[in-house]
Amino acid sequence: MKNKKKYIEIFIKSFSMDEKKFNEKIKYNDIPEWDSIGHMTLMSDLEEGFNISIDTDDIIDFSSFKKGIQILKKYKVN
Amino acid sequence: MKIENNIKLWSSLGMRATFGMIAIELAKKYPDLMITTSDVSTSAGLDRYKNKYPDKFIDVGIAEQNLIGVSAGLSSEGFKVISTTFAPFQTLRCCEQIKVNLGYMKNKICMVGLASGLVLGNLGFTHCCIEDVGTLRSIPNIAIVTPSDPFELFKVLNEAIVYKNSVYIRLTAGSNTKIINNKDYKFKIGKAVEILPGEDVVIIGCGNILGNCLEAATALKKKKIQCAVVNMHTIKPIDKEKVKEIAKKNKLIVTVEEHNVLGGLGTAVAEVLSGEINNCKLVRVGINDFYSSGGSYEYLKNIYGLSVEKIIQTVLSNLKKNEK
Numbered sequence: 001m002k003n004k005k006k007y008i009e010i011f012i013k014s015f016s017m018d019e020k021k022f023n024e025k026i027k028y029n030d031i032p033e034w035d036s037i038g039h040m041t042l043m044s045d046l047e048e049g050f051n052i053s054i055d056t057d058d059i060i061d062f063s064s065f066k067k068g069i070q071i072l073k074k075y076k077v078n
Numbered sequence: 079m080k081i082e083n084n085i086k087l088w089s090s091l092g093m094r095a096t097f098g099m100i101a102i103e104l105a106k107k108y109p110d111l112m113i114t115t116s117d118v119s120t121s122a123g124l125d126r127y128k129n130k131y132p133d134k135f136i137d138v139g140i141a142e143q144n145l146i147g148v149s150a151g152l153s154s155e156g157f158k159v160i161s162t163t164f165a166p167f168q169t170l171r172c173c174e175q176i177k178v179n180l181g182y183m184k185n186k187i188c189m190v191g192l193a194s195g196l197v198l199g200n201l202g203f204t205h206c207c208i209e210d211v212g213t214l215r216s217i218p219n220i221a222i223v224t225p226s227d228p229f230e231l232f233k234v235l236n237e238a239i240v241y242k243n244s245v246y247i248r249l250t251a252g253s254n255t256k257i258i259n260n261k262d263y264k265f266k267i268g269k270a271v272e273i274l275p276g277e278d279v280v281i282i283g284c285g286n287i288l289g290n291c292l293e294a295a296t297a298l299k300k301k302k303i304q305c306a307v308v309n310m311h312t313i314k315p316i317d318k319e320k321v322k323e324i325a326k327k328n329k330l331i332v333t334v335e336e337h338n339v340l341g342g343l344g345t346a347v348a349e350v351l352s353g354e355i356n357n358c359k360l361v362r363v364g365i366n367d368f369y370s371s372g373g374s375y376e377y378l379k380n381i382y383g384l385s386v387e388k389i390i391q392t393v394l395s396n397l398k399k400n401e402k
Contacts, residue, residue: 029254035092035253036090036091036092036094036123036254037092037095037120037121037123037253039091039095040098040099040120040123040124040126043125044125044126044128044129047129048129053130056099056102056103060090060091
């Protein structure tokens with residue numbers, strides 16, 4: 001993924017995470033910040049960061065960092 | 079949109095995030111939609127909406143009286159308006175504006191009260207909201223609807239936006255809400271839904287606490303007690319015909335609500351029964367008119383008799399009293 005650095009940065013910003021604590025195995029609800037409200041903030045930040053509009057079904061399906069990479073491919077974010 | 083096919087997934091998002099998602103769908107459908115808020119775009123799951131439709135989003139700041147005033151003004155100019163903030167501030171802080179601008183002047187808006195009931199228990203009763211239904215129920219021309227889960231919220235918002243009067247939509251529970259509706263069904267404001275049949279006792283509930291009612295009914299079934307569960311999502315106008323029908327066929331009704339037992343669902347049911355000749359006992363479970371100390375959601379539900387175990391105990395003890 002060419003945009004991986006930016007993708008990680010968005011995660012860290014959305015959840016106000018400590019960079020050192022971030023890992024790519026993170027899933028929905030793994031940390032208190034990634035609850036349902038945090039999820040909507042993440043979606044908003046991804047849409048803004050990559051200038052895309054994520055479909056409702058994909059927002060619901062976006063269950064982990066890794067799943068997110070697959071979903072973003074649909075929006076030509078590689 | 080495939081919401082009907084994704085009920086479980088939607089429920090995992092909880093009420094507030096679902097509200098944010100539905101707002102975007104409504105904005106696509108209604109170009110004249112405006113959403114107003116008092117400083118809660120993130121908490122209401124509205125960040126995406128705000129970014130997508132900056133011209134259709136007004137944050138009045140922490141000034142709830144203005145929230146209603148501005149919303150009513152937009153409504154009078156022909157906009158469809160949804161206002162939102164946390165439930166105590168959406169209803170009590172701006173109560174006079176609701177009475178005058180919405181009830182009396184009949185400007186139509188939809189008010190979404192976030193995190194009502196006991197879910198914000200750790201913040202104490204400044205943020206818990208157990209008085210909103212009782213307060214608004216006394217103001218004419220305002221409907222009050224408490225969706226049971228995110229799937230029902232989708233239906234409520236789609237109906238409320240075109241409903242004839244202002245609607246207060248009371249959201250309960252946090253994320254990972256219990257799934258109340260496992261399959262699609264016909265929803266109409268003012269029409270109750272029987273979600274579990276039974277003939278020994280009927281639990282009438284509203285909001286996500288219906289999850290506890292369903293669990294209690296399932297446990298009672300193992301004790302050979304057939305307990306029906308009715309989703310009375312609309313508290314005003316209440317489904318009088320359904321209440322009368324239940325009272326005719328049953329000897330015990332238990333109302334369960336995340337609200338003061340004075341003024342809420344139980345009171346509304348009692349008001350219907352008071353005009354009828356019947357032999358049906360009504361037991362009201364909810365906050366029994368006192369403020370406890372703050373605590374977790376589960377802790378408070380237990381204190382106020384709203385846990386699964388306490389609901390079971392209430393049903394059993396009142397069935398026994400009825401037998402005597």
